[in-house]
Amino acid sequence: MKISMLGAALATMVISGAAQADDPRLSVAMLQPPRSGLSPLSDDAFKLSRWSTAETLIRLDAGGTPQPLLATAWQRLDDSTWRFDIRKGVKFHDGTGLTPERVAASLNAAINAVPKPRILDGVEMAVEFDDEAVIVRTGADDPLVPNRLSSPQMAIFAKRAYGDNGVVVPTNAGTGPFVLTEINGVTSAHLDRFEDYWGQRAKLAGIDADYVGDGTARGAALRTGTAQIVEAVPVSQAALIDTDLIHEVPMPRTNTLYVNTAKGPLTDPGLRSAVRQAVDRGTILRTVYEGRADEARGLLGPALPWADGLRSPVSYPAASSPDGTRITLGTFTDRAELPEVAVLVSQALTEAGFVVEQDVREYAHIEADMLAGTFDLFILSRATVLDSGDPVSYMVSDFSCEGSFNISQLCDPAVDAALETAARTEPGQARQQAIITAESAIMATGAAIPILHERVIQGEAAGVADAMRDPRERMLITEHTTFAP
Template identity: 80%
Template sequence: MKKRLIGAALAGLTLAGFAHAQSGQAQNGAQEHDDPRIHVAHLQPPRSGLSPLSDDAFKLSRWSMAETLIRLDADGTPTPFLATEWERLDTHTWRFVVRQNVRFHDGTALTPERVVASLTAAANAVPKPRILDGVEMTAEVEGDAVIVRTQADDPLVPNRLSSPQLAIMAERAYGDNGVIDPREAGTGPFVLTAINGVTSAHLDRFDDYWGERAKLSGIDADYVGDGTARGAALRTGRAQVVEAVPVSQAALIDADLIHEVPMPRTNTLYVNTERGPLADPALRAAVREAIDRAAIVRTVYEGRADEAQGLLGPALPWAAGMRQPVDHVAARAPEGTRITLGTFTDRAELPEVAVLVAQALTQAGFEVEQDVREYAHIEADALAGNFDLFILSRATVLDSGDPVSYMVSDFSCSGSFNISQLCDAGVDEALAKAAATEPGEARRQAIIEAEAAILATDAAIPMLHERVIQGETTAVANAERDPRERMLITEHTTLSE
């Protein structure tokens, strides 16, 4: 009873912010329109003042405020956005034609010069946007186009330019000392008019948008870290769209308001292939055969996850149709082999997953010792190969919308996040082939072949693919349910009275 009262109190306190945001609309520069405004409850507040060079860029993108040269379709294929067309001139050089008749929110024109200035600011930022880690990129104007050059051969340049961290902003956004203020500086259908610290933000429709005029007159965004409060906001209608409704809250909400979105995130059991008992491929095979994916999904995730068939899940819909059976070595009986299993507490479900994994392995004949700590206190040991097994929830598609970087990082001989300590010539060859292949069908095929090579080693045992629960009231139509979390409210989103 006490727990429920505390939760209700937290919800009441947090929801007060919604009422404050609504009453303060006029003070925050919102204009009066006949069309409705929509209220959104976000999981996390901005960490860098909504700078587009930080992870806050994804909020600007989800509000359809900031736009990039390229946009990715559902399969991760680059499509035109602020660039209408592009071509690869040589292995290091690309040419992007800039869309004409586009205005920034402050009324200034989008030009190739402004594109170059934005890309150059990103390339020179300290720290660099994550999408440019390890990438040396320059840009220059050529007529109505922009020439982008990279120091290394990089077939993913169009994918990189789709990252919200490389949004094109008006000159007014860029202040001294690298500070960027995104207010009235984007090109999207909504203009950011007010930033209220880590509490809320407000946007109005931009009537001079180059594309289709937005159906909504504006967006009021609140940051609601408490999951109980987000669930209550959806139930009461104080927010019409709610990010990341907790599983515990979903059971209390009308099923018509709940939408599960597959995420490009896989809960994986990493297996130490270099030393210890699991350096034996036959014992790694015994671990794989012992894992009960269905029990983990049913028990820990209450059915709100997908059993893994490979490293790449439903968020990459092309993967399942291209995947072929993997040849594994035969397992041998563990016969009491002692192994260590590690994971961390920062993601609440992982210790529960560890308990089920340990039970399954014990039943299969292993003796299992668990080590569960905060991530900051266990990461170094995991990367050093101090565990036989380690459970990790891992994003499989990083900012480029392509899984090769993740695979190289986690499973190549030179990988910087190689918890499995894997160094296999066949895997490296498959990864090199995938990395060098142009985006499209051939690259996807090479990626699936690399996945098969990794899975054949049993260095990674994918258990499940996570979903996020997005809440929407029945009045909402055409809100995006985007696995990559780049889109949410768009010019097509509507809200009925």
């Protein structure tokens, strides 16, 4: 087990006595090491966001609604033009000031990056500036521009961060309450409180983060007090830890049984209903996930708290008798729980009267057949909210006629019309209702049978206060995080 900085930080707390009690540091065991040297233009941006060292123009609230951060206000000037007023009095960690010009340069660096940040896939965007604001122009009508600018990959950095050949180094260059002072490769990172933060002064003196890929080691770090916060405690370890230290956070990820609607026996809506009735969600939840997941009532789970309250019952066709119908069921081994789910689904379908052939491979070896519609059924763990905090892009990708990830081979005019309406609707309650209307249209086709919604288990030592338990995994430690007296 390799937790050197965590142990050193804990020792410092003990040796320093009262001074450290007043200004404590916090030790964190992170799930994965950086993939790209903590470049904010990669998925490493989410670490910078979780440490509150990098900030974006916009942040999302629990419902996914944009809120001010480095932008104080914004206005949609026309279908393709937005104006964002930039907060005054903000300093970067190197002491330089935040300006509209600097914001535009950061955003344009992301727009022109190769590869482009995932949030900008398929999006044409350009940014200009004046004395007070930045002007964002898109190539098409896009009501999700504020949501896109909330992505950690669109964080704003000082000029010093940007080097040659697109390299971005985030040390001493963000605007958050903690300044990233050390990057120790794939081993650890060190952050200190930023005394000139524009918002509330951080309660912690700093953060010491170790990357601990082994789940058993992360569980041990929490049990022994070596780490005060631990990402992604494995289910097998959770049972060994004091329940008061374990916090289950719903994830925007749904385990779904995709049903081939274009070819094979399940083009019959009645047989699709028979499949849906046969799936025993409760058994899967109890046995494979040991109760640490949520039974699905729709495509969108409790990580989107507004979804369930907007739903109405879905009307399905009457089920047909399987009567020995032969079907193929596929999944992959990369997620250890999915083959176990496939076994239980296969058993349930067999008992219902189907004859089931399973095909389980590594994802790299099965993806092409999955997307080509080779299988009658396919089990997939799918993220339902991508970087924008909005599920429409996932629904379009998976269930529209032109969807690039359309495992179900679905092409339904009613579904496409509902998705188009949702995509055009401004963020807010009206968009949420349009999304649930689209979900209902998808569910009614029988193209997808959601099984359960996953959770992530976050460990917090006794006394840790105000750590964030964020389903989107954007926030973890903030200026409010501390140790209770």
